[in-house]
Amino acid sequence: MTGDLLLVLGSALASGVEVVEAATIVLALGMSRGWRAPLLGSAAALGVLAVAIAAVGPALERIPIDTLRLVVGTLVLLFGLQWLRKAILREVGVLSKHDEDAAFAQEVARARVTGRAHGSLDRYSWTLAFKSVLLEGLEVVFIVLTLGVNQGSIPLAASGAVVAAVAVGAAAVLVRRPLSRVPENALKFGVGVTLTAFGTFWAAEGAGAEWPGGDAALLALVALTAAWSLLFVRVVRVRAA
């Protein structure tokens, strides 16, 4: 139960963050060049991502669970640490935070000066929307597949991602502005913590360890990972001051 909740939370957070970034580009294209091409490009990319999940998911499910947990757990751990490390470095100001307003303005300026070929579909908008949604979505697919297959429920992981994607996408369309008020780094911090905890749990289990408390250890790992991450933010701030 705890694992399932964290599974949905992890995929929803990751999906929400990536949709914010992709939505900024789709919005910029839609508002400056028209909506048809970017929406069609986004739909095509979502179709490719859905096919990827449907094709790779069942293949992963055939791998023995201990091997899967060892290999995929280690990959999830490495992937989660990338998110967490960058979130810590952004929090202390070493890396700059993603600025949705600046990204939006830059994309609008580029879209306005780019020429439009004659034809029924704006190829520039279609291609850029397709690439943006596909690239942002690949990370979500990786997270959905790895979390879902290890926890034994790809549909549950996918449902978390889809609900978050629809919610964030709908919000972006309704406000017709980049979602710059979304606390992006805090969400990325949350994704990093969740993936790191899941990766630690599975990699150790795959290596043959038995966690005290069983699945409840996952919750403890989330709390522990969040605690040391926040502590490191303070440590780096103090040492840099």
Place this chain on the structure above:
Amino acid sequence: MRRALAGVADFVVGDDLWTAVAVVVAVVATALVLRAGVDAWWLLPVAVPLAVLRSVTRASGA
């Protein structure tokens, strides 16, 4: 093929190879210590934050 593998490696490992190597070594060490009969569930939760602390302090110059 080589470019595809490099892309996958970059996707998973990112820009901090040292941390990735440290984490993989910690996972292998966990497996080896467990095989030697020691209950080593605690090894990763200790090794991972140490690797991250080293990484963020180096990156920040702190």
